[in-house]
Amino acid sequence: METSLYLPVKRHLESLGFTVKGEVGGCDLVALSGDDPPIVVIGELKLSFNLELILQGVERAGACDEVWLAARLSMNGKGRESDARYRNLCRRLGFGMLGVTHQGSVEVLVAPSAVSPRRNPKKRSRLVIEHQRRKGDPVAGGSTRTPIMTAYRQQALVCAAAMATGPCRVRDLRVEAPDAGKILLHNVYGWFDRIERGIYALTDAGRTALKRWPQGPSEVVPIAE
Template sequence: METALYLPIKNFLEAAGYAVKGEIGSCDLVGLSGDEPPVVVICELKLAFNLELVLQAVDRATASDEVWIAARVSAKGKGRESDRRFRDLCRRLGFGMLAVADNGTVDVIVSPVAPMPRKNTRRRSRLVEEHRRRKGDPTRGGSTRSPIMTAYRQQALACAVAIQNGQQRPKDIRANAPEAAKILQHNVYGWFERVDRGIYALTELGSEALKRWPQADGA
């Protein structure tokens, strides 16, 4: 029961200097500092960290100075408390996370004053580069069952289109596929084969790819 989490969290917040009471105005737990006006701390309890717990915290945020969410630690250590995305969400919202062990020990997973997650500049740059390199908008957002038509795949298909009617050198198809040399040499999809030094032909897999994506040259 969620009530089993109450006393460990109450003791934790009281040790931090708050006077704590349960079930105040639909909040699982409310703590007040001794200041005037007091600092208002709200904590919502659940047996496991989940989205509903975060939504409850969002609802309480306008009535408090500090919001915590608390839940029992997952028995196998695979709960949301181990999910970096969930922790980052709490950081961005300014919510603290408290994990309660079976023995009543309370650990701070995220502080409500934790710094915002740093931007991943490398990942951001890759997104910008892929967006700019991709021709048109060939893949609908939300697609999970079909291969994504990346800029790399588009160029590989452009190479296949150029080679389907005869062997080619990378420099001959560079106008439509700037990375032709790398694509043909690495042959990630198995679409090409080198028949002579610097000369490539299309494999059966390459021919099948052109049948699967017949508009590849106009993507």
């Protein structure tokens, strides 16, 4: 699974001074430096280097400063990572290439270079805001078919947990969930029921959500290879 590549790549980027979180804004991972404004890195993961991985990088390039493409190294050493044409294409695009061994170590195959693609400041801003607002790193990059633990869902779970013992007032929830008013009003997940003005209770769907995420909304669960 692609998620098996996430933790090795995350650790590598963290060793370079980045804060890494998985599945942000549709990207397998987003890493931010501690600068202001931060350097934005997008990483995409695949089990092998292929054209689709490069195309994903092209799609992401406008929203970040660096693109890293990561895939598992082939057992026989004859995968695309050994194809000079593939590596040269990544160099021309300015993309970095990371190879992940079957033991979980990471090799830098191509370092990213400075290029000037057409920027998409709105998309970049959305990625930075979601990364900064999300608590911890709750989703392994490369996850599919599962709900993504966004900052919005994290705050909704905070509200739900507070209501586990009874109804709550919106103003009391805002301490831990600043967007509580909007979350309860729109009730996207169907977790809340308005009892009276400014007071909400938990629905059966909300209780089910608390059982689904008993470990809390901020921890990333390592996925075995």
